[in-house]
Amino acid sequence: MAAGAVSALFLLDIKGRVLVWRDYRGDVSALQAERFFTKLLDKESDAEVLSPVVHDDAGVSYMFIQHNNVFLLTASRQNCNAASILLFLHRVVDVFKHYFEELEEESLRDNFVVVYELLDEMMDFGYPQYTEAMILSEFIKTDAYRMEVTQRPPMAVTNAVSWRSEGIRYKKNEVFLDVVESVNILVNSNGQIVRSDVIGELKMRTFLSGMPECKLGLNDRVLLEAQGRTTKGKAIDLDDIKFHQCVRLARFENDRTISFIPPDGSFDLMTYRLSTQVKPLIWVEAQVEKHSRSRIQITVKTRSQFKERSTATNVEIEVPVPEDSTNPNIRTSMGSAAYAPERDAMVWKIKSFPGGKEYMCRAEFSLPSITSEDGMPEKKAPIRVKFEIPYFTVSGIQVRYLKIIEKSGYQALPWVRYITMAGEYELRLI
Amino acid sequence: MDTVEKIVEDFASDIAMGPFSSGTRLRDMIRAIRACKTAAEERAVVRRECAEIREAIGENQQEIRHRNMAKLMFIHMLGYPTHFGQMECLKLIAAAGYPEKRIGYLGLMLLLDERQEVLMLVTNSLKQDLNHSNQFIVGLALCALGNICSAEMARDLSPEVERLMRSRDVNTKKKAALCAIRIVRKVPDLAENFMGLASSLLKEKHHGILISAVQLCTELCKASKDALEYLRKNCVEGLVRILRDVSNSSYAPEYDVAGISDPFLHIRVLKLMRILGQGDADCSEYMNDILAQVATKNESNKNAANAILYECVQTIMGIEATSGLRVLAINILGRFLSNRDNNIRYVALNMLMRAITVDTQAVQRHRTTILECVKDADASIRKRALELVFLLVNDTNVKPLTKELVDYLDSADPDFKEDLTAKICSIVEKFSQEKLWYLDQMFKVLSLAGNHVKDDVWHALVVVISNASELQGYSVRLLYMALQAFVDQ
Numbered sequence: 001m002a003a004g005a006v007s008a009l010f011l012l013d014i015k016g017r018v019l020v021w022r023d024y025r026g027d028v029s030a031l032q033a034e035r036f037f038t039k040l041l042d043k044e045s046d047a048e049v050l051s052p053v054v055h056d057d058a059g060v061s062y063m064f065i066q067h068n069n070v071f072l073l074t075a076s077r078q079n080c081n082a083a084s085i086l087l088f089l090h091r092v093v094d095v096f097k098h099y100f101e102e103l104e105e106e107s108l109r110d111n112f113v114v115v116y117e118l119l120d121e122m123m124d125f126g127y128p129q130y131t132e133a134m135i136l137s138e139f140i141k142t143d144a145y146r147m148e149v150t151q152r153p154p155m156a157v158t159n160a161v162s163w164r165s166e167g168i169r170y171k172k173n174e175v176f177l178d179v180v181e182s183v184n185i186l187v188n189s190n191g192q193i194v195r196s197d198v199i200g201e202l203k204m205r206t207f208l209s210g211m212p213e214c215k216l217g218l219n220d221r222v223l224l225e226a227q228g229r230t231t232k233g234k235a236i237d238l239d240d241i242k243f244h245q246c247v248r249l250a251r252f253e254n255d256r257t258i259s260f261i262p263p264d265g266s267f268d269l270m271t272y273r274l275s276t277q278v279k280p281l282i283w284v285e286a287q288v289e290k291h292s293r294s295r296i297q298i299t300v301k302t303r304s305q306f307k308e309r310s311t312a313t314n315v316e317i318e319v320p321v322p323e324d325s326t327n328p329n330i331r332t333s334m335g336s337a338a339y340a341p342e343r344d345a346m347v348w349k350i351k352s353f354p355g356g357k358e359y360m361c362r363a364e365f366s367l368p369s370i371t372s373e374d375g376m377p378e379k380k381a382p383i384r385v386k387f388e389i390p391y392f393t394v395s396g397i398q399v400r401y402l403k404i405i406e407k408s409g410y411q412a413l414p415w416v417r418y419i420t421m422a423g424e425y426e427l428r429l430i
Numbered sequence: 431m432d433t434v435e436k437i438v439e440d441f442a443s444d445i446a447m448g449p450f451s452s453g454t455r456l457r458d459m460i461r462a463i464r465a466c467k468t469a470a471e472e473r474a475v476v477r478r479e480c481a482e483i484r485e486a487i488g489e490n491q492q493e494i495r496h497r498n499m500a501k502l503m504f505i506h507m508l509g510y511p512t513h514f515g516q517m518e519c520l521k522l523i524a525a526a527g528y529p530e531k532r533i534g535y536l537g538l539m540l541l542l543d544e545r546q547e548v549l550m551l552v553t554n555s556l557k558q559d560l561n562h563s564n565q566f567i568v569g570l571a572l573c574a575l576g577n578i579c580s581a582e583m584a585r586d587l588s589p590e591v592e593r594l595m596r597s598r599d600v601n602t603k604k605k606a607a608l609c610a611i612r613i614v615r616k617v618p619d620l621a622e623n624f625m626g627l628a629s630s631l632l633k634e635k636h637h638g639i640l641i642s643a644v645q646l647c648t649e650l651c652k653a654s655k656d657a658l659e660y661l662r663k664n665c666v667e668g669l670v671r672i673l674r675d676v677s678n679s680s681y682a683p684e685y686d687v688a689g690i691s692d693p694f695l696h697i698r699v700l701k702l703m704r705i706l707g708q709g710d711a712d713c714s715e716y717m718n719d720i721l722a723q724v725a726t727k728n729e730s731n732k733n734a735a736n737a738i739l740y741e742c743v744q745t746i747m748g749i750e751a752t753s754g755l756r757v758l759a760i761n762i763l764g765r766f767l768s769n770r771d772n773n774i775r776y777v778a779l780n781m782l783m784r785a786i787t788v789d790t791q792a793v794q795r796h797r798t799t800i801l802e803c804v805k806d807a808d809a810s811i812r813k814r815a816l817e818l819v820f821l822l823v824n825d826t827n828v829k830p831l832t833k834e835l836v837d838y839l840d841s842a843d844p845d846f847k848e849d850l851t852a853k854i855c856s857i858v859e860k861f862s863q864e865k866l867w868y869l870d871q872m873f874k875v876l877s878l879a880g881n882h883v884k885d886d887v888w889h890a891l892v893v894v895i896s897n898a899s900e901l902q903g904y905s906v907r908l909l910y911m912a913l914q915a916f917v918d919q
């Protein structure tokens with residue numbers, strides 16, 4: 001049966017006001033949707049409780065999701081497939097994040113021209129169209145402001161293999177595989193770990209000709225057991241594995257083989273999660289003393305809690321300071337630290353931080369005699385840490401092989417790198 | 431020699447380009463902020479600039495204090511927090527030079543309001559500047575006080591303002607009066623201190639002083655009953671003289687607006703007269719002649735004159751005027767109804783609605799003109815005129831008025847038909863003295879605008895027909911003919 005079409009798509013701010021509006025069929029107005037949705041939000045203050053599919057008296061159905069401080073809302077007078085429309089809205093979010101890094105009201109305001117272009121291509125006359133960010137990137141350039149000759153949509157949008165164009169040729173065929181593990185940690189003011197997990201990503205950059213077949217082998221415990229191999233001590237347990245759409249899920253379900261035709265260029269092949277508790281790789285303690293409302297003293301101590309054979313690079317420790325700070329006087333035992341007023345923080349940078357070391361930083365700031373009249377309780381922002389540890393993974397994951405097979409029979413060289421970096425890495429102040 | 435100059439130049443350049451030298455000028459900062467493409471970028475630029483300003487404040491660099499204050503004012507206008515600069519305002523105000531004081535007082539008015547604790551610190555500086563020998567510095571202080579005066583400051587500095595109202599300098603006197611307005615508003619108890627001074631200012635010649643004094647008197651009347659009584663006894667004579675002088679004055683280029691001498695002063699005096707004359711027969715009688723003169727002297731073909739006439743009519747309607755004067759006022763409104771300007775017609779209709787309670791007969795004389803307004807092209811004027819007609823209806827004129835309205839119903843705007851229909855039905859129901867006329871009018875309305883008739887109206891009609899046996903045959907014939915006409919369309 002024919003699916004119903006969407007009448008209009010709205011992006012609304014947290015109060016329900018329309019930020020961006022794309023009208024596909026002309027039978028629902030922005031004012032109508034805004035009025036209805038604002039009333040709905042008033043009725044139910046918590047958006048989580050609301051059903052994502054609601055109807056108004058005028059015979060219009062609304063479907064919405066929330067992402068950060070933005071609502072994405074569709075309105076329709078026809079009999080829509082609600083699940084597919086909601087999935088489409090999630091794809092819209094993914095595409096916007098691909099273009100803008102993050103989807104917020106502010107990024108919409110900064111990029112509303114690109115937003116309109118994307119909405120134009122992603123939906124036609126109320127029917128979902130292309131939702132693949134990489135394909136959309138081919139003919140919506142973020143820096144294109146002038147009128148351009150109309151480009152033919154690439155063959156990929158009509159192919160069975162929708163993620164890869166035909167006829168790709170490289171003189172030198174190469175594959176780069178980066179195993180990136182992000183460590184997310186939240187430590188409370190007592191020094192206890194509140195939240196800790198590791199998100200792993202296998203990022204690929206492929207420069208391969210034709211339509212190559214790839215096979216990837218990992219040291220996943222389930223995979224090794226399925227192949228009848230011994231699982232002495234090198235096997236690992238991976239949770240919540242997610243694949244790019246190019247991976248053949250049926251084969252993976254059968255025998256845990258990761259087999260795929262890769263898209264051209266950069267893409268995320270696979271993500272996984274570790275659920276075991278992780279010791280903080282870089283530990284930070286800070287003591288803050290306030291003297292007579294005009295001076296503040298901060299002592300920061302940091303320690304690397306990994307083996308000495310690894311080294312963390314580009315370490316950045318961001319310690320929050322009051323927003324009115326002035327006259328910074330900072331001394332460090334290693335690296336350099338500076339006051340960054342645009343971030344209301346002191347940023348301590350350590351280029352190279354070997355394992356098993358400890359460093360200190362002492363800082364003093366002046367404060368003006370007049371405080372802000374907001375009267376808000378002093379907000380305690382957490383310490384944020386950034387770092388990279390090359391050739392190191394928390395999980396112990398290893399790529400055992402990466403085979404590339406193509407009819408023309410060329411040889412491709414795979415390059416594999418491992419790196420651990422800080423994700424949302426925060427330690428709360430005492 | 432060249433080498434030394436180059437070294438000095440490089441050194442100066444290094445200082446200016448240093449990270450915390452706050453070397454950027456206001457225009458450069460504005461240019462940097464304008465160049466930002468995103469809100470986050472703008473926030474970062476502003477925060478960095480604020481940090482530099484805080485650094486300069488900490489180093490107590492006096493030569494660039496006024497520049498930093500100018501930048502802070504711009505940052506404040508963009509909506510960012512600037513509280514850390516408040517003490518800097520006080521330092522600039524306490525400085526000796528006029529340029530520093532000027533920027534300091536401007537910053538004071540922008541960055542602070544009466545709620546800040548810091549404001550207490552500035553009271554002493556204000557007191558000293560109010561006693562300064564330079565009249566322009568006195569003016570700065572009066573201006574600042576007039577903008578941010580709090581109740582405590584009003585009590586502390588009121589004696590200085592009183593003294594300055596006796597100054598010989600015209601500008602100082604004017605600013606002192608304007609400042610007193612704020613003081614009286616903040617502390618109504620101080621009104622009695624200013625009554626005599628305000629009254630004496632009405633004897634001045636300078637229009638700036640006069641308009642300030644009149645405004646101060648107006649504020650005093652609101653603040654205190656005693657002040658109102660005092661001004662009734664002591665000021666009416668002065669106001670009448672001011673109005674006569676300005677009304678009869680010859681051409682004065684600095685006050686002239688399209689041939690009218692200082693319409694603003696006219697209007698201020700008329701407003702104050704309305705306050706003083708309301709409920710006071712003696713004051714009203716004293717004002718009678720000058721009001722009549724102003725009402726007859728100004729012609730209606732100039733906007734400034736119309737403004738004065740409008741205010742004059744309001745005053746006449748607001749005080750205990752003689753009936754002759756009231757008729758004069760209503761006739762002015764009648765002339766306004768014929769004016770081509772929509773605004774003037776609208777305000778005339780508004781005031782005529784209020785005038786009806788005062789003198790119904792005088793308003794009735796303009797009924798024809800009012801009916802013309804019901805057919806006006808402007809929707810707002812039509813609505814107002816219709817409401818006015820509704821109030822004008824009585825037993826004597828109900829039939830001709832209703833006929834006019836029903837005749838217009840055929841050609842009226844669809845939007846206006848609803849209002850018009852509701853009013854006609856209401857009038858007919860309220861004033862009908864015989865059933866036959868009632869039925870005739872209702873059938874006409876139903877034929878012309880049946881869709882707009884409310885349910886209760888035709889319910890009532892059905893009841894009337896049911897109860898009037900002798901008219902049922904007549905009703906059936908009329909309704910049948912209406913139905914026939916409808917089918918033929």
